[in-house]
Amino acid sequence: MLNEADIATLWLTFKVASLATLIMLMLGTPLAWWLARTSSRFKGICNALVALPLVLPPTVLGFYLLVMLGPKGPVGRLTSELGWGTLPFTFGGLIVASVLYSLPFVVQPLQASFAAIGRQPLEAAATLRAGPLDTFFNVVVPLAKPGFMTAAILGFAHTVGEFGVVLMVGGNIPDKTRVVSVQIYNHVEALEYEQAHWLAGGLLLFSFTVLLVLYSALKTHPVAHQLK
Amino acid sequence: MTTPIHAKFELDYGEFRLNVDLDLPGSGVTVLFGHSGSGKTTLLRCIAGLQQAPNGFLQINGEVWQDSERNLFLPTHKRSLGYVFQEANLFPHLSVKGNLQFGLKRTGLAGADLTHILELLGIAHLLERLPDGLSGGERQRVAIARALALNPQILLMDEPLAALDFKRKQEILPYLGRLHRELNIPVLYVTHSQQEVAQLADHLVIMDEGKALASGPLSETLSRLDVPLAHDREAATVWQVTVAGHEAEYHLTRVAFAGGTLSLTHLSAEIGTPLRLQIYARDVSITLQKPSDTSILNVLPAVITDIADDDSGQSVVGLLVGDQPLLAHITRKSRMLLGLRVDMNVYVQIKGTSILN
Numbered sequence: 001m002l003n004e005a006d007i008a009t010l011w012l013t014f015k016v017a018s019l020a021t022l023i024m025l026m027l028g029t030p031l032a033w034w035l036a037r038t039s040s041r042f043k044g045i046c047n048a049l050v051a052l053p054l055v056l057p058p059t060v061l062g063f064y065l066l067v068m069l070g071p072k073g074p075v076g077r078l079t080s081e082l083g084w085g086t087l088p089f090t091f092g093g094l095i096v097a098s099v100l101y102s103l104p105f106v107v108q109p110l111q112a113s114f115a116a117i118g119r120q121p122l123e124a125a126a127t128l129r130a131g132p133l134d135t136f137f138n139v140v141v142p143l144a145k146p147g148f149m150t151a152a153i154l155g156f157a158h159t160v161g162e163f164g165v166v167l168m169v170g171g172n173i174p175d176k177t178r179v180v181s182v183q184i185y186n187h188v189e190a191l192e193y194e195q196a197h198w199l200a201g202g203l204l205l206f207s208f209t210v211l212l213v214l215y216s217a218l219k220t221h222p223v224a225h226q227l228k
Numbered sequence: 229m230t231t232p233i234h235a236k237f238e239l240d241y242g243e244f245r246l247n248v249d250l251d252l253p254g255s256g257v258t259v260l261f262g263h264s265g266s267g268k269t270t271l272l273r274c275i276a277g278l279q280q281a282p283n284g285f286l287q288i289n290g291e292v293w294q295d296s297e298r299n300l301f302l303p304t305h306k307r308s309l310g311y312v313f314q315e316a317n318l319f320p321h322l323s324v325k326g327n328l329q330f331g332l333k334r335t336g337l338a339g340a341d342l343t344h345i346l347e348l349l350g351i352a353h354l355l356e357r358l359p360d361g362l363s364g365g366e367r368q369r370v371a372i373a374r375a376l377a378l379n380p381q382i383l384l385m386d387e388p389l390a391a392l393d394f395k396r397k398q399e400i401l402p403y404l405g406r407l408h409r410e411l412n413i414p415v416l417y418v419t420h421s422q423q424e425v426a427q428l429a430d431h432l433v434i435m436d437e438g439k440a441l442a443s444g445p446l447s448e449t450l451s452r453l454d455v456p457l458a459h460d461r462e463a464a465t466v467w468q469v470t471v472a473g474h475e476a477e478y479h480l481t482r483v484a485f486a487g488g489t490l491s492l493t494h495l496s497a498e499i500g501t502p503l504r505l506q507i508y509a510r511d512v513s514i515t516l517q518k519p520s521d522t523s524i525l526n527v528l529p530a531v532i533t534d535i536a537d538d539d540s541g542q543s544v545v546g547l548l549v550g551d552q553p554l555l556a557h558i559t560r561k562s563r564m565l566l567g568l569r570v571d572m573n574v575y576v577q578i579k580g581t582s583i584l585n
Contacts (some may be wrong), residue, residue: 120313120315120317121317121319123278123304123311123313123317124311124313124317124318124319125305125319125330126277126278126303126304126305127276127278127304127305127309127310127311127375128305128330128331128334128374128378129305129306129331129334129335129378130305130330130331130334131303131305134305134334138330139319142321143319143320143321
């Protein structure tokens, strides 16, 4: 069965994934909206940058983050001067790394569903006296609900499943940065296969259930088919 | 003295240019007519503020909505307008009621009584339905109601019938006719259908290649020979007439217009009922003397105001019957043989008419 340390890693993983998902939604929504509507020449660059974590080995991203956020990196020096200390090997660093690593899983579904809405409902809203923000919250958000569901669930699940970036930026500190995927690695290293089985099997079941729920919900959602 | 609507727009997209300067009436239906690509929809979108012409001036009932010289551009959501799109463009996540309430909540009219509008458009029984469950015609009627519910200063309609099949069009046209009679706000209506022009317009603007070729009262504009419409095979004029009496024994109805009366096949309409009468140019012939032995009942004195020949042996003759403009399509040979000239007094024989409402 799970021991106390395992449960601590589960709790930490849940905290990291929830907070990271919240931040990704807050950052990803305006970014995806801009990407879906702009014809700026920077669109291509931004799309590529957002998608980068999909193809890069996590260790590469983790390495650069470590350098950037470390005491000698530009971001690290800034955070030190602001009195926040440096981020690597802390909960904060874990969040920053998770957000960057899972961002494409949030931005891409949002961008696709924003693009699918088209300009027509926005124009209809404008002729019915709704200003831009009003239109966004009362027309775009409800119409893009499947996109938001997909984004939140994929962002959360992908954060739970990360390993390489976490290990590079967060390290392996109990209660602070040791998440489930790292704990499984620890168990395997120590040849504690039974413990590893409990966590690995749990994660497998969790991921499968999440995806199953997501795809069945999308199929039955009333506005989902209009966005396809 | 300013006109109720003054719209002046210039925009240049390279392959497409819009350059118009129009004064339009403050009531009735103004139809913007033209082929696709003539700029009629762009003009409507500029008036709505959905598109911004870099150079423009727009004033509606004394309120300036755009004045590029003063850098003034009122965004669409601050303009008191109703807009009906070609596709009904209802919000799919809201019921019919939710769609109607959307604008009302934002204009402080949330408690407004919609009974009249619901009845006018025949949608009272659809309130709880989602747009997905409506027919194309029902959706478009809801869209019209949604626009009207806001009590706007102007109603803009962009080919509201174009996406519908013939049957649905026939289903909606009577509702539009009713709006026409009951609304006291100006309606700008974009279409490429001559039938809709004849049925709905009071004022007509003919658009071509981003310019307004003509703008004026319907019958006057329809009979202008410098506009391609008068040369079209389907060219026709529209007269406003009223029912004057019935000749039951002959199964006829007499209608009066400014300048005389006409006999039509019997109509079951009360005396005084206003009618729109369409007279095709191909149904009008011209004689020099008043014919005494013709089977055609409607023979009226007229004055020739304009003549134009085209290159296919046809002559288009513009006439005035009393104050009513009329068009006749005759062969050039007849025109020569009769020696028709401008200002000549002649008689016109009208072989057929159709009632539009």
